[in-house]
Amino acid sequence: MLTKDFDLLLTPALERRKPLEAALAAEGTDCLRLFNGVAEGLPGLTVDRYGGLVLAQTFRDSLTPEEVPALEESLRRALPGPFAFAYNHRGKRATESFSKWHKPAPGALEDFICREGGLKYVISARHRGIDPWLFLDLRAARRLVRGSAKGVSALNLFSYTCGVGVCAAAGGAAEVWNVDFAQSSLDVGRRNAELNGIPAERFRLVNEDCLTVVRQLAGLPVAGRYGQKRRYERFQPRSFDLVFLDPPAWAKGPLSAVDVQGDYQSMFKPAVLAAKPGGRVVATNHVAAVDYAAWTETLRRCAAKAGRPIKNIEPVPVDADFPSFDGRPPLKVAVCEV
Template sequence: MPITALLISALTKRADLINPLINPSADIAKTDCFRVFHGTVEGVNGLNIDRYGDAWLIQTFHETLSETELNSISDVLVDLFDLPIVYNDRSNKNSRIINQLELTAETYSQSEQVISENGILFTSKLRHEGQDPLLFLDMRVGREFVKANSHKKSVLNLFSYTCGIGTAAAVGGAKRVVNVDFSSFALAAGRKNAELNGVESVCQFIQSDAFPALRQLAGLKVASRGNKKLPSYPKMSASQFDLVFLDPPRFAKSAFGTVDLVNDYQSLFKPALLTTKSGGMIVCCNNVAKVDKEAWFNSLVRCVEKQGRSVSAVEWLDCHQDFPSFDDNHPLKIVVLTIA
């Protein structure tokens, strides 16, 4: 089936997201950022198309679009909403953007924009010093959950990136939000997000490797790998939170430890659990497709029990329908554990 036919079919399935932008209503909180074509499931592996505020973002991860294909896709999108189109070709092995844009599109792609998700404002820049967009759209369900469950609570947001979760928590009425990320660039965007929503007074932004931050908050000693001298890191006092959000990358290595979602999620989960108050919630995320959902969940429960605690409630958060999956088995797994 031609790409245009597949795209038109995908757009039809997203009428509940598109129609409120065609006929806005004051009664519906604005959402102008969502996926419009999820190629892996909808017919073109490695092709993703998103609405990001007042722009369309096309990304390819396996094969570069031909000029004819790009023009055909653009015609369908512009016919729906006449917005700037940014194409990021990330089909190299390292997923870095490899294509140049014409001047107008390039200028727009590097300009700061503001997007809206359920009425929460976020900064957006479709090309910047990193590679990924500044807001991961598949985590909308996580931000919705946190906003709805943070009123008058303390929230720890680990691997916070641009602090979308932390911003949602603050908008939801959290009394304290601590965002932890190693990237100063990401945290700067997080500060802008807080300012856009007028919640900067309750948000903290800690630039740190997650391991020393977590271990200090958990009241544990910060240790190095192989007894090597440790780099400097921010000093933090032990503290517990009503809600802890843990969304690590697939793999990362530093002097403090290794993040490995396939083989060793527990090295992060154990100290994160210690920072979770009795009766509090810890939201765990794993975005590796090959990790079995039930096996991963069972390993989390065993960790809780080994600490002499128990799980009193479980809630799975499923990605919204603009991120379809095969047999409802989405690569991004999100589970909320209430800890007794």
Template sequence: MDFSKVLAEAMLKRQAFFAKAKLNNTDCYRVFHGTVEGANGLNIDRYGDAWLVQSFHDTLNEDQLKQITHVLAQHGDYFVVYNDRSQKNSRVANNLVNEAQDYAMSEQVMHENGIAFTTKLRHEGQDPLLFLDMRIGREYMQKHSHNKAVLNLFSYTCGIGTAAAVGGAKRVMNVDFSSFALAAGQKNAALNKVESVCEFVQSDAFPALRQLAGLPVGGRRNQKLPKFPKLAKTTFDLVFLDPPRFAKSVFGVVDLINDYQGLFKPAMLTTKAGGTIVCCNNVAKVERQSWLDSLVRCVEKQGRKIINIEWLDCYQDFPSFDDNHPLKIVALTID
């Protein structure tokens, strides 16, 4: 397949978006979303001074990569890094040459709305340290965090927490199981000089959440529990819940299709009266209204009520079929 035409069309559609991004000091965004724009399984992003080309279904051949590089060069003379992730488990399978390899393996800095974030296009994990479709979530947190205590769950590299701190939060607790991700989060805090308000808790989400909510910590099938950080019961003004689709540990199972409430309930209990919990679900097959209805029922079962509902929709650099984006984000203010 010749990708030149569909990529050029996608770039043309984004011209107004690109101009606005430049004004807002944003140099990281999606330039081609193949599933919707004509090449299923091919995504192309800008990360600072690099174009990141990723194929998830089929390996690009040399001619196809040249076609893509030619179109991209018309929009910016940046490094082109190609990550072939078409193999099992979506791991990067290909080698790069010369400068592109050195660049991809080194830490770089990019910006979103003036906030600096560390990025690395190839590392021990899989993704480049910041999920670009979550931009609307980071903007919401920056806008609504002033003088608030913030809990950022499944924080990954703490982009949400960093945005909240830059927005003037008085306290930000980032919780994630990965020491690698939290180390990147600490760099993000340092880049933006907000280390003084940011905390980094390396923990399974279940024991962390249950302790913060004042609930007992248990395990699956009475398994022996490993050690975990001890946390005091605490409530927060603003809670961000962005779990992975599925994960399993001795403490519990994360399942966004069948049991979102298992995480939502303790997270909601950590949310102060009048506070807001922002919930994310990235599973395409989950219908957004039925998911919202399940959250409302869970709140009401706890004798509380939702006083405001705000959907946060992804930006136009991430187009979707019929405006039904797989990533659903809703902010619930709870009394």
């Protein structure tokens, strides 16, 4: 990966983002993707800005020790204002530290507050996981949720740090359930809610396996994988006006497994059954190899088989800071009216 190429590619990338950046600033947003390498000339490299933090990431080949400071220097020449910088190589082994590739200045490792749509979110360059605490490609979906949440009940599955839940609550949702198996993620979600003055009585945090929860809400039985048994929190069946389903590409837990590419139906069926008649399921798929049309046809068949046919499906395009070379970005979002 040659940083001299980055120098040449960064300027047009920033120029292309000027209209979006102005629109985002007008709505109170100071976080965006500055460089999306797969579509802008350097596959495997991304650069994101979260307010006062600029975070560079590689996913396959790492930068060399000489390239890291050169990359930072290029960014400091091109970007306005002071900012902290960190570089994380996400191709590392689980036992390896990001510091093997870059040791940021101490100030870069503090928590930062970034803004999206005027809402505040806590962000950290490094923490227990590897994913940033706010996924920027999901911005358009969060915007949609916030704009249509007034008075609704919302179920946020695989909620991570509750960005979608915060948007629903800020949009006037009567109640929001955020469900995630990682307590550390929900702890960040609680901080995000507190930053935005969201009362705890409208913002429930459920630390549990998502499929275990949504199957109970849908009135379906819960069975462990391969006959495994585990205690879990019990819930009575109930339905929500809005169900947001944002699963990882693949995950395995004691009671369920997530396979977005091979078995999305196992998550989508209970999500549909947990939605009120006339409600909506907003479903996401992050796997680049999955075709939107084929995936949404699978959703239609699944819902029909469950006895809750989809009345309409609308896509939610990602914002322009996530360009794709073929017009088919990895993230796909479908709003399903049931």
